[in-house]
Structure formats: structure tokens, C-alpha cells
Amino acid sequence: MPRKKKLKLTGSQKRFLRDLFPDDSSLFEPEKTWIYGTDASRIFVPPLAVVRPESVEQIKEFLAWADREKIPVFSRARGTNVVGACVPEYRGIVISSLKMNRVLEIDEEDFTAVVEPGVVTADFQATVRSKGLYYPPDPASVKISTLGGNVSTNAGGLRAVKYGVTKDYVLGLEAVLPGGELISTGRKVYKDVVGLDTTSLLVGSEGTLAFYTKIILKLLSLPDTSASVLIGFRDLAALMHSANQVFKSGLSPVAMEFLDQNTIFCLQKAGASPFAENIKSMLLLQFEGSEDNINVDLQRLNKMSRGWDHRTFQVAREQEQESKLWEVRRQINPASFRMGPDKKSVDVSVPRGKLQKALDNIRKAGEAFGLYVLTFGHLGDGNIHVNVMYDSRDKSQNTAAEKLIEKVLFVVLELGGSISGEHGVGLVKKPYLSRQLGSKERGLMQGIKQVFDPGNIMNPNKAF
16 A cells, blocks of 8 residues: 655655656646646645656656555546546646547548547547547536546446447557556457456546556447427426436437426526526437438427426527537536535436436435535436535535435435446545445455556555
8 A cells, every 4th residue: 555645755756757757747846736636526635746648658667667666646637527536645646648639540441549548528529520420428528528537437428328438439448557567458349259358447447457548439420410409397397207208208319418496596597597487497308310310309209298297398400509508508517606615516326217216305305404406417327416515614514515415325325326327436435335335346346456556556545
């Protein structure tokens, strides 16, 4: 186990890092490194240093050195993670992937791409789209998060209900192990059952096993067109009744999102809401495919909706109109701070048939603790985002927020759900792991960690 309270690097250690990472590729001054000590969780621990490699050889040499020196290493990209997975808790060195940001290959015949981990997801999507190709994973942070970060947490996103999550598009990886050895997993093929599936093992490992240097991704053909539908309801029960009919109808939306009353109120206060005051819950759907298929889907949805208790039904067919509808969904995070200066945020998942009960119990828990709670997220795959707003300067609110998060996680587990649908475990959810995973299962995971990282230098004390 690395030392938790290592206070500084020695002179020789700094010289090694400066030689390996010259100029601005190594950072030591607090005013330059401290931003790397936190992520979207707002947990903060200052790193000892930051290195920003540009080549695989630098990474190999660095991880071999860090393993010998027993210095903790924390992989990082844009820091959009909300569970503290990037935080250098053991006062180690942050290794940033942002200078490794090249799209190395796009094969239009094989429908594959090879990228470095620092490529921004939205930039990659735009690049392949220009070639008539499609990369569906679409996390809410798509405009700023990176492909490496998405792989590290197995990010989901808005389109997961139809297309799946990041792991469904990772065909292979190149990665450097602690000790400096380079490994390759998978190939540029859609089927490969030779040996154990080490690619899937590395996806979602939160930087605890290796540092990705290349990612092989599966691509799809770009759909001809799309359409989005925004439906406003008088309450959440009416929304859930209608959503269940969509599930059973055979319609296959690309995305199926919901917003509760508190979330809509935040957007209204922030001036980011197109909803009338009588809208208390919202369903947002998107369909993709040929023009004829979308016309059929919209006709079926419109006919079905005639029996619903809804207040508005808006259809967007042009890209600009669709973007405006979906921008509302992406504005939730900044708008939420209208209800409090601080936020504890968790994502959870439950069986789709238990969604209504989970949401009702979470709402009641928020009322019992006297805190403002927003629930929204990916209705199509049972993935709920829960935001608890509070003021950390108020000790009683601090305590109530912590207890409320704990209550939310317990509610989810009682319904057969998971304490994390797509954000990972990091530091925030690790205290609750034993509620979901047994000691045998965690022991197996720790044994795998020991094989990959016997010195326990890679993002220690995270994930499992």
C-alpha cells in the first residue's frame, strides 16, 4: 500500500520527471497543479506533481519509475467525473492524457477507429459523422469529456436505451501496466473469443489497473435523419404511465429521458426552460432512422398519446430545433445551483418496473430530511440521477445531505438496483460497496488488482 501522507518529492525525483517530461509537460507549482487535485465531485487533495505525456515511451518509463519508487499514480483527462475517481487521495502524481489527443485511424470499410485517450468525445463524433459514420455513446458531458475518461468509467448517456454504453463500442485497448509493460487486448474485429476478455475487464476499471494509450472503437453507419419529441405532464405518475406504454408498444427510441418537477423548476428559475408553469414532469424522446421509419414511429406515438394525461406534445424535425430541446437536458447541472450552493450527486439504476417506486421513495426521503432533491435521467434504462442541493456552510444541512444520499442508495438496493449506473464508484460510493457486493466478490476484484498492479500504485483505494 502506498504511503497516504507523502508530503513532497525529493530533488532527484523531480529531476527525473523534468527530464522525462520537459517544459510544461511536468508541473510542480501549486498554482499550476491544484486544479488537478479535484474533479466534478469537488473533493480536493493536492497532487505532488502533474505529468502530461505525449508518447507511449514516456508512459512506459514513467510507470516503471513510479512502480519502483512506490509513488501513487492517478490517471486523469478532463475531470468531469462526479464520484472522486480522479482525486489523488494518496498524494501522488497525476498523469494527464490531454496531450494524447489524436484520432489515429478511421477505417470506413471496417467501421472502426483507433484513437488516443485524450480525444474529446464530441470532437470524435463530429469527425466520424463527416465521413458518414456514427459513434453513439453520448454522456451528458459529451462536449468536454474524453474517450479515455468514458472508457475508464464505462460511460452511458442519453442514447444507451437503444445503442448501449461505452463498453459495447470498445473492441480493444493498448495500455501500459504499472512497471512499464505495454499490453494489447482485443482486435479490430467485432467477434473475438480467444482467451479471457481482458478488454471488458479494463473498461470501467477507473484507472486502477493500467493507463490506456490507444482505444479501438466500433462505429456504425450514420442514420439518415432523426426527430425528437418533448411531452409535458401534470405529474410524474402520468409520465410513468405513458412511458410504460411506450416500453410495451415495440417503439425503439434512441433516447428516453425524464425530468421531475423540482428539476423543471430549477430550469425555469435559470431561464433555461421552454415549459409552461402547468408542466410538472417531462418526457423527452428521440428517434433515428430513415425518413419513412421515423414518420411511422411518430404517427404511432401521436396516436398512443391521445389517451395520455399530458399538457404539451412538441415535435422537432430539424437539427437546430432538436438541439434546442436537448440543450434543456444538458442545462440541468448549472441550473441546479439555483437551489443551493452545494450539491451531492449520485447516479443509480433500478429495474424499469421499479422506477415509480424508487422515485416516490427518493422524493419522500428528500422531504423527510428537508432538502431540495432533483431526480432526472435515462428513463429508458432505469438510470436515475439524484441531485441533493444544500449549503455546506450549514453543519446540519451537511449532515442531512450525507444521510440522505445514504438513504437513496439503500432505497435502490432494496429494489434490486445498483448504486452506480454509469458514473463509477470512486471515493464517494466506496463506503457502500459492501451493501451491493459480497466479500467473496470484492476479494476476487482485489485479487485481479494484485495481478495487474502488485505495488498498488494505480489509483489506490478506489472502485472496489
